[in-house]
Every structure is written in structure tokens, then in C-alpha cells.
Amino acid sequence: MSATVTSSRQMRVTLLSAPQCFRVAAGLISRHLGLERPLVSRLLAQEGAVLSEGMPAAAAERLSPLLAALGVIVRLDPTGAPEEPLVVDVAVQPLRPTSEATLARLATHLRQEPEAIRAALAGRQGLLLSLCQSDAEALRHAFRRDGSLRIALSSLHTARYDLFLKPGCAMSAGLQKLLRQLGLAPCLFSGAVGAALDARTARLVLARHGDIVEALNRDFQRFDLFLAEGHDISRPDIADFLATRVRVEPKRLMSPHRAQDIRLESGLSRAAARRFHADYAAIGLETRIELVSEPVSCGA
Known part of the structure; x- marks a missing residue:
């Protein structure tokens, strides 16, 4: 009797998040829901989109873990239930x-x-x-x-976190052991001691070692770009270019030792910092990237 009731239930399938590349998932959804693939692709680009308003419960419950394996997170609600905001x-x-x-x-x-x-x-x-x-x-x-x-x-479903030691704190043997057990490697880009954790893993680490480490959402991280230490910018064309980017005395630009603390860009997102780092390298300027740790003052 219960099996008959379950099979007759209808479910709303709501998209919570999807990876940037969802080609395989689009094909899977198209086959399971009987939707045209171009429509599925448009829906997958809209977090909160309803993929199906009346999918049989058994089929929806089979589809959900398949989509999760492809990086597509959906929520299942009974058809007709009040829609929960994303x-x-x-x-x-x-x-x-x-x-x-x-x-x-x-x-x-x-x-x-x-x-x-x-x-x-x-x-x-x-x-x-x-x-x-x-x-x-x-x-x-x-x-x-x-x-x-x-x-x-x-x-909330796709955010990734990096672990940074708190100011004045050093790596402990216990934290090092836990990171190794979790298979977490440091991030050479940001200086994090553990990289790309999901929310659940980040909470686990903080519960044990939150006194010495903090987890920062990658979407919220900010970076400054500085000239690399000892970089030679004595070429006139390089010096002229930098003069248009930063407000510093020409003498400082012509002195590699004094130029190393020149901030070229500030408050960049993670993606923008990577892009600027590569762009500067393309014109012969090596930069170093630093995570912003000091807040900007607000108001008087």
C-alpha cells in the first residue's frame, strides 16, 4: 500500500546550484524530464529555477543523487508546497x-x-x-x-573555503595531522594551509582547531598585488607603464630595491587577482599576491 502511495506522489525539482560546465548534466536532465536540451541549459544557468513541477517521487529521488555526482544540487519538495526562497x-x-x-x-x-x-x-x-x-x-x-x-x-551549496592561520599563530602538530588525514594540501596562490574545503569539512576543522585557524570563503577573499621583490623595472617602457598605474615618484620606479613594496592593485577578488597576475607576467612584470588582512576604515 505504501509503495503505491509513494509512486503516485509528485515532486517539484528546484535547482540550488550547478557547476559552470553542465553539459553532461543537461543531457541527463533532458532525458529524465523529457525537456529540450536548450531549455535545460537555460534553466541550469538560473539558480532557483524549477526543473520540474510534477515529477514522480521515485524518479526524482533516483535523479537527485545522479545530478549531485555531476555537481548539480537540487531540492525536492512536494508539488504544490509553498516555494522556499533560495x-x-x-x-x-x-x-x-x-x-x-x-x-x-x-x-x-x-x-x-x-x-x-x-x-x-x-x-x-x-x-x-x-x-x-x-x-x-x-x-x-x-x-x-x-x-x-x-x-x-x-x-551555500558550492562555496569553497581556505584555511588560514590566525595572526600570531603557528601550525600545530594536531592541525597538521588532521589536514593530512583529510587529504588537504596548502594553497600556493593564497598561502592557505588547507585549500578548497566544503562547508562541512571546514566546520569539522574549526571545531577542533578554531583557536589557531580560520576558514575564509573563496568568494569573499580579497587580494593585493605587489611588485615582486628585487624586480628590475629600469626599462623606460616598464617604468612609464607603471607610472600610469600607481602614484609613486619616478625615482622609486627606477630603483628595484625600493620598488618591491609598490602596490599595483588592491582589493581584488580571487579570480581577478589571478587574471592580473597573469596579465602583468605577460608584459614582463612579476608580482606577488597577498591576502588582504587589514580592513579598510569605514566612515569618520
């Missing part, structure tokens, strides 16, 4: 000193006290929020023209 993590980060007017607008938009906003913005990752997708997009749209803020969104 929730995302949000980081509001100051790129330069934030004006009192911007702080006031942000406090009004988020219905929080300005002083609470100011204190949160001073954190290493900025003001962290969990909002439904529509509210997060509305926040980003409202401040799209404010160049003093970066508003980054991150999927």
Missing part, C-alpha cells in the same frame, strides 16, 4: 573609506543601526549576511554605483 551568503566589503552617507543608506536598507554596520564592515571579510536570492540581488543593485563597496554573493 538563500545565499553575502559579503559587503569596503574597497576604500566608506562615507557616512553610504553607511546610513546601508543601515536603512538592511534595517540595522549604523554603528553595527560600521563595526561589521571592519571585519576581515566585511559585513556577512544570509539573504534570500532576491533580497541579495536587490542589495547589490541598490549599491551598484557606489564604488566604495564590493557586494559579493556565494552559494
Whole structure:
């Protein structure tokens, strides 16, 4: 009797997240749902999209783990159930000193006290929020023209975290052993002691070693780019190019030893830092990448 009831149930299949390359998953969904492949591809590009409103429960429960293996995370709800909003993590980060007017607008938009906003913005990752997708997009749209803020969104289901030692802390034997047991390697790009953890693994490590290490969401990390130590920029064309990028005295640009602390770019996302690093290398400039650890001051 119960088997008959289960087979007659209909499920809504909602997309929570999908990898950038979802070609194989699109074919699988197309076959299982009887949808045209171009339509499936469009749906997979929209987090929160409903892939099916009335799929038999047994078929949906078979499809879900197959999609998960391909990096596509879906949620199953009974057909007709109230739709749950898609929730995302949000980081509001100051790129330069934030004006009192911007702080006031942000406090009004988020219905929080300005002083609470100011204190949160001073954190290493900025003001962290969990909002439904529509509210997060509305926040980003409202401040799209404010160049003093970066508003980054991150999927709860695909976010990856890097582990960084807290200031003044050193690697312990216990943490080193746990990282080895979990198969976690350091990140040469960012300097993290453990790279690309999912949320569950990050929580596990922090539960045991949160006194010496912190987990930073890759979507919220910020980087500065500096000239590499001892780099020779005495060529006039290189010096002229740098003069258009940074405000420094020409004498400093012509001195490799003094030029090593020149910051070329600041507050870059992880993807942008990689891109700029490669672009500078293409014109003969080696750079070093540093994770931003000091917050930008906010307001007066």
C-alpha cells in the first residue's frame, strides 16, 4: 500500500546550484524530464529555477543523487508546497573609506543601526549576511554605483573555503595531522594551509582547531598585488607603464630595491587577482599576491 502511495506522489525539482560546465548534466536532465536540451541549459544557468513541477517521487529521488555526482544540487519538495526562497551568503566589503552617507543608506536598507554596520564592515571579510536570492540581488543593485563597496554573493551549496592561520599563530602538530588525514594540501596562490574545503569539512576543522585557524570563503577573499621583490623595472617602457598605474615618484620606479613594496592593485577578488597576475607576467612584470588582512576604515 505504501509503495503505491509513494509512486503516485509528485515532486517539484528546484535547482540550488550547478557547476559552470553542465553539459553532461543537461543531457541527463533532458532525458529524465523529457525537456529540450536548450531549455535545460537555460534553466541550469538560473539558480532557483524549477526543473520540474510534477515529477514522480521515485524518479526524482533516483535523479537527485545522479545530478549531485555531476555537481548539480537540487531540492525536492512536494508539488504544490509553498516555494522556499533560495538563500545565499553575502559579503559587503569596503574597497576604500566608506562615507557616512553610504553607511546610513546601508543601515536603512538592511534595517540595522549604523554603528553595527560600521563595526561589521571592519571585519576581515566585511559585513556577512544570509539573504534570500532576491533580497541579495536587490542589495547589490541598490549599491551598484557606489564604488566604495564590493557586494559579493556565494552559494551555500558550492562555496569553497581556505584555511588560514590566525595572526600570531603557528601550525600545530594536531592541525597538521588532521589536514593530512583529510587529504588537504596548502594553497600556493593564497598561502592557505588547507585549500578548497566544503562547508562541512571546514566546520569539522574549526571545531577542533578554531583557536589557531580560520576558514575564509573563496568568494569573499580579497587580494593585493605587489611588485615582486628585487624586480628590475629600469626599462623606460616598464617604468612609464607603471607610472600610469600607481602614484609613486619616478625615482622609486627606477630603483628595484625600493620598488618591491609598490602596490599595483588592491582589493581584488580571487579570480581577478589571478587574471592580473597573469596579465602583468605577460608584459614582463612579476608580482606577488597577498591576502588582504587589514580592513579598510569605514566612515569618520
